[in-house]
Amino acid sequence: MRAAFERRRHLLDFAVRSLARRPTKNLGLVAIYALVVFLVGSVMLYGAAIRREAAVMLASGPELTAQAMVMGRHEMSRTTDVAALKGLRGVRRIEPRLWGYLWDSAGAANYTLMVPPASDGAHALAKGEAIVGEGVARARRLAPGKMLFLVSPAGKFLKTKVKSVLPADSALVSSDLVLVEESDFRAFFELPPDVWTDVAITVANPREVATVAEKAALKLPGHRFVTRADMTRTAEALFSWREGLALALLAGALLAFAILAFDKASGLSAEEKREIGILKAIGWETRDVISAKLFEGGLISGLAFLLGVIGAWTHVFFFSAGLFEPVLKGWATLYPHFPLAPTIDALEIATLAMLTIVPYMAAILVPVWRTAAADPDAVMR
């Protein structure tokens, strides 16, 4: 037992001394390797964190959203449509919503203008008042008490006084919101009093969502019913897609590194072959040689993995994935500032380890095996 442990420890000692002979080369290798782990790890951690964030937050949204459709395009719902849904079994609440987009040329950004639902006492507004999201406040330098002027595409003006700014905590879902009072909204967009953007439906029993959607669709054949599961799925797919895209872009770098690693690890130099021959001749078994070489590979890839993962974690959760912002935000000018909640997923880390450590170790193993299995008498010649 003790001897077996001491043997491994000796082989590890040897691996360290062996690597220490070429410090610049090996540290350089660790640095490049760590950079690759860092990039891939950042993408994976960010993607997973934002998917989780989306799943948790959107879980409290309305179970069903009804949208009027005309020729495949979104249309306004009528008050009569809302009335038609009343009395549907299993429905707890029906909330017609008013919201829409506004391109603000002053801020060069898209806002989402919205009227707080009647049931929402916390955000109740008087005429001429507005509540803005964190991004809007940042873009227009707003604070409670300041004035916000909006111009509609038709040239209408809306002058509001900022009542409050939504907390930065919720920036991920509310960054671009401008909440206004209903009559202000209708006047600004010149909407008749009996139209709504869509209808949010709260279902009493979450297991009945599909049934309720089916029955509602019979009552309002011109409407499309989007379930909350659809929304979460959309978010999930969208971020998986972007993560995949970023990984695809990184594939070039990964491939370059793989070639480098393979070349370094697999092409044993004459010097390395000679050393393996010496070790065999002085009494090392094939498995001793392989263990020592695997320790070398493990030291390099393990160190690079730890450094890369720590770097990626710091980047994503302490610097909000700053390096990826340009890719992720696209053309959006109101990119929310939000902290991502650090959450660790053992499977993610294991996947990353599999992707980075295993190929490197395999690239080392095969050629060493071939060389070490040869008869050791070559060193005498």
Next chain:
Amino acid sequence: MSGRSPAERMRGSTATAIVFGTLTAIGTGLVVGPMIVADAAARRERAAALVGELALSDLALFTEARYTRNPSLADLHTPFQDGPASLEHFPTASLVVAPRGLPSGRLEAREE
């Protein structure tokens, strides 16, 4: 180092254990620390409450066009959407620089 006997020199395995141990400790600290300190759950709770109160449907991450702001509520498969400078269908736009001459220039989101 010269003052000590050869057997007392630090062994490579000891150095390895120290380096890997330190890195693992730092890593664990970075992972566990924020989970204890930051009230991530409370923050999510507040955001989720807002989602419930306002009946929100999507993340406000990509605000450039209707179908990116509310992907789950956008029209079905409409190729030309009504974003001011966006005439594409798929999020490849996130990898392409916006055309020059976008109205009144872009905002620096990091200001303040």
Next chain:
Amino acid sequence: MITLEGVTKVFNQGRHNEVTAVGGVDLDIADGRVTVLRGPSGSGKTTLLTVIGCLARPTTGRVRIDGEMVSGLPERFLTEVRRRTFGFVFQKFNLIRGLSALDNVVLPALPLGVAHRSLVDKAVGLLEHFGLADRVFLAVENLSGGEAQRVAIARALINDPAVVIADEPTASLDGERVGQFLAIAEELKRTGKTVLMTSHDPRITEAAIVDRLVTMADGRIVEVAP
């Protein structure tokens, strides 16, 4: 006691460049004696040394060590026998460059799982014994030829082998160093080790410590004296 019976070693067997390096050798190597294999280069003495030292298996014939047949053993057991029985001093020393003298000396003992402290103390003791006390931490490529050979000898002795095998030990040494080497060989003999060397250097073959001189030519033994 090492016994060879009808040992042959053929390289590239069955191919057009087939070479018979050793062709039918019978030989007894007595314990605790100094045996020298002599002959011109190409006479097969180094190849015979690799077969005796279990670095290679004979093509035909048998090798026994203390009565135990080792020539047919699989690789793993052969390695086991080799590191238990033999210490090697190679012609070009075969030290690992970049490692210190100490790190080179301990190499054969690493897979045995010996306790670190006793191993290092023993290696330093050997180096000191061979007058290398101030070379312990010096990388081996910075040593002189004679110092490198003494490091190689220390490495050969670290596992306390019964047999020390040296291939052309004086090929890269000047006159004064040859005397030093002979003194070490004599000391090994005195401590009960079997010493087996190849050489065509008269300073070795005619030395007083040599108990037995085996002359080879074209892969065969032509003379054994005494």
